[in-house]
Amino acid sequence: xxxxxxxxxxxxxxxxxxxxxxxxxxxxxxLITGGSGKGKTTFLHLLGGLQRPQQGEIIIEDTNIASLxxxxxxxxxxxxxxxxxQQNYFVASLNVLENVVLxxxxxTGKQATEKAKELLVRLGLSEHLHKLPSQLSIGQQQRVSIAxxxxxxxxxxxxxxxxxxxxxxxxxxxxxxxxxxxxxYGTALVIVTHDQRLKDRFRNQxxxx
Amino acid sequence: MITKIAWKNIWFKPLNTxxxxxxxxxSVAIIxxxxxxxxxxxxxxxxxxxxxxxxxxxxxxxLQLILSSVYQVDAPTGNIDYTEAKKWMKHRFVETAxxxxxxxxxxxxxxxxTTPDYLKKYGAEVKNGKVFAKNFEVVVGxxxxxxxxxxxxxxxxxxxxxxxxxxxxxxxxxxxxxITSPTGKVVDNLILCNIQSVWAMHDHGHEEGEEAxxxxxxxxxETHGHDEHGHAAxxxxxxxxxxxxxxxxxxEAxxxxxxxxxxxxxxxxxxxxITAVLIKFRSKMGIVTWPRLIAQNTKMQAASPxxxxxxxxxxxxxxxxxxxxxxxxxxxxxxxxIFIALFNTLKERKYEFALLRxxxxxxxxxxxxxxxxxxxxxxxxxxFGTIVGRIxxxxxxxxxxxxxxxxxxxLEFVWEKEGYLFLLTIxxxxxxxxxxxxxAYGLNISKTLANA
Numbered sequence: 216x217x218x219x220x221x222x223x224x225x226x227x228x229x230x231x232x233x234x235x236x237x238x239x240x241x242x243x244x245x246l247i248t249g250g251s252g253k254g255k256t257t258f259l260h261l262l263g264g265l266q267r268p269q270q271g272e273i274i275i276e277d278t279n280i281a282s283l284x285x286x287x288x289x290x291x292x293x294x295x296x297x298x299x300x301q302q303n304y305f306v307a308s309l310n311v312l313e314n315v316v317l318x319x320x321x322x323t324g325k326q327a328t329e330k331a332k333e334l335l336v337r338l339g340l341s342e343h344l345h346k347l348p349s350q351l352s353i354g355q356q357q358r359v360s361i362a363x364x365x366x367x368x369x370x371x372x373x374x375x376x377x378x379x380x381x382x383x384x385x386x387x388x389x390x391x392x393x394x395x396x397x398x399x400y401g402t403a404l405v406i407v408t409h410d411q412r413l414k415d416r417f418r419n420q421x422x423x424x
Numbered sequence: 425m426i427t428k429i430a431w432k433n434i435w436f437k438p439l440n441t442x443x444x445x446x447x448x449x450x451s452v453a454i455i456x457x458x459x460x461x462x463x464x465x466x467x468x469x470x471x472x473x474x475x476x477x478x479x480x481x482x483x484x485x486x487l488q489l490i491l492s493s494v495y496q497v498d499a500p501t502g503n504i505d506y507t508e509a510k511k512w513m514k515h516r517f518v519e520t521a522x523x524x525x526x527x528x529x530x531x532x533x534x535x536x537x538t539t540p541d542y543l544k545k546y547g548a549e550v551k552n553g554k555v556f557a558k559n560f561e562v563v564v565g566x567x568x569x570x571x572x573x574x575x576x577x578x579x580x581x582x583x584x585x586x587x588x589x590x591x592x593x594x595x596x597x598x599x600x601x602x603i604t605s606p607t608g609k610v611v612d613n614l615i616l617c618n619i620q621s622v623w624a625m626h627d628h629g630h631e632e633g634e635e636a637x638x639x640x641x642x643x644x645x646e647t648h649g650h651d652e653h654g655h656a657a658x659x660x661x662x663x664x665x666x667x668x669x670x671x672x673x674x675x676e677a678x679x680x681x682x683x684x685x686x687x688x689x690x691x692x693x694x695x696x697x698i699t700a701v702l703i704k705f706r707s708k709m710g711i712v713t714w715p716r717l718i719a720q721n722t723k724m725q726a727a728s729p730x731x732x733x734x735x736x737x738x739x740x741x742x743x744x745x746x747x748x749x750x751x752x753x754x755x756x757x758x759x760x761x762i763f764i765a766l767f768n769t770l771k772e773r774k775y776e777f778a779l780l781r782x783x784x785x786x787x788x789x790x791x792x793x794x795x796x797x798x799x800x801x802x803x804x805x806x807x808f809g810t811i812v813g814r815i816x817x818x819x820x821x822x823x824x825x826x827x828x829x830x831x832x833x834x835l836e837f838v839w840e841k842e843g844y845l846f847l848l849t850i851x852x853x854x855x856x857x858x859x860x861x862x863x864a865y866g867l868n869i870s871k872t873l874a875n876a
Contacts, residue, residue: 260874285786286786304776306780321785
């Protein structure tokens with residue numbers, strides 16, 4: 216459940232981005248494509264509330280996140296937006312399970328340990344719950360990231376180049392997984408990518424130019 | 425949860441953490457040790473000079489006089505004439521005057537001839553038995569009694585002088601009349617008797633030696649006579665042998681006689697010497713005027729314990745101060761080490777911080793995460809330091825106990841000073857974390873993640 220209106224963002228020095236309006240509802244997926252330098256990541260950061268637009272509205276479940284205060288935005292982001300980033304970052308000193316639980320604690324103040332376990336088991340990580348993230352393969356790390364993004368059952372799931380470092384087989388596996396999880400959790404899914412392979416996979420697409 | 429993450433984080437880099445904690449532990453340990461030593465040392469020293477305004481003794485180093493007669497740690501400066509000292513002891517300025525006469529020791533513990541006032545002055549009560557009344561009756565300090573397992577009624581021989589290895593006065597034993605209650609002052613480590621005992625022990629020694637010699641001759645003569653009766657022509661060797669035998673007999677017999685005599689007969693004070701007099705004035709005028717008066721008019725000196733101990737502390741103070749600066753220096757270094765550790769890891773951890781923000785952490789939570797990590801290090805270092813400092817103190821206490829009969833209590837807490845030290849440690853922790861924490865606070869997440 217996300218819609219945007221007239222978003223404009225500028226880094227100054229003449230790099231202005233005018234992003235097309237988008238609208239995605241619960242359980243739907245949207246693929247945003249575009250070459251390098253077209254502002255894909257910037258758009259994703261705007262949607263995720265990591266960055267504020269100079270102009271325009273970003274409405275997630277009736278809240279315009281462009282006008283929220285910094286602290287409220289942090290809270291809103293934690294609760295309603297799940298992010299799967301291009302690279303997988305973790306709190307290096309915490310194990311896989313603790314990393315996922317941490318996300319639930321930061322958003323809600325409660326540690327949803329059982330739910331985190333369930334989610335991780337579902338993503339095929341049952342053997343790795345108590346390993347440090349650095350001991351996992353890239354693919355496994357990405358699945359932990361996805362679990363972490365979903366732990367709070369967000370309204371919006373954003374994925375930045377989720378398949379760029381994967382081979383064909385795994386790329387489609389991940390795409391399918393994201394799509395089905397989004398449907399299952401009733402989450403709007405927005406994927407930003409330059410990966411041509413995904414273009415045939417998703418029906419809704421917008422190309423940045 | 426923040427604390428848990430912080431805790432896991434600091435142990436994720438064990439070497440950095442160990443370095444910071446070791447440095448902090450070292451500085452806190454040194455400072456704790458100094459605080460405890462200074463406090464207890466001063467307390468011990470000051471407790472013991474309570475109620476002593478001046479010490480009268482033989483000329484020499486005033487500090488030595490104080491150390492020997494008040495603290496019983498140094499050799500005495502010499503002896504003074506009792507008759508002359510008595511003139512001053514009876515002066516109208518004087519409230520109490522306690523004479524001290526040193527002579528012997530028992531297993532390194534001093535046997536001091538004095539009056540029962542000495543016990544009163546230190547607030548020591550005779551727990552078992554009674555105060556010394558007759559010659560050669562002694563009251564034993566609580567610590568000695570405990571360590572050597574001495575009971576009322578025990579007998580022992582003293583050795584001459586300060587050293588345990590001194591010549592043993594085996595002609596006359598002391599008998600334990602009482603054992604004192606513990607006071608935490610010098611009296612715990614002393615054996616007290618009356619002054620006559622000290623005189624008797626020594627004068628007696630000489631007289632007896634001569635008399636015994638006489639006896640010896642007599643006895644030898646007698647036996648000689650007997651022998652002559654029996655065997656006209658005798659060899660020298662046998663004579664000698666018999667001489668020796670008789671000598672022993674004579675001495676024993678003699679001892680016995682003298683013991684009886686002593687119990688009633690007071691030794692004349694004429695020409696007798698004592699070691700020092702502890703004086704408390706009725707009029708404080710005496711404290712100011714006496715040192716000069718006595719130096720000019722007598723062969724004695726009067727030293728003020730307060731002044732001398734002050735002088736001693738000033739001397740010590742330089743060393744203590746130097747150590748203290750060293751400890752603060754180490755603390756500064758540990759602060760810098762924490763700062764460097766936090767600052768260095770900040771670079772690799774900025775993604776971690778960005779991620780925490782993505783997951784809903786606020787700027788303040790990141791700030792507090794960095795602060796808590798630093799504070800955890802500091803609190804851990806402080807706790808270790810406090811413990812290590814106390815272990816060091818108990819080791820020092822062990823060696824000072826054997827050398828100076830002075831022990832320290834490692835379990836004492838000097839709340840105020842140690843409280844300040846704790847605050848200082850926390851302050852160092854906050855100071856070290858401030859720049860990294862502010863950097864974490866101001867992190868631009870979008871930029872951080874985009875540049876990845």
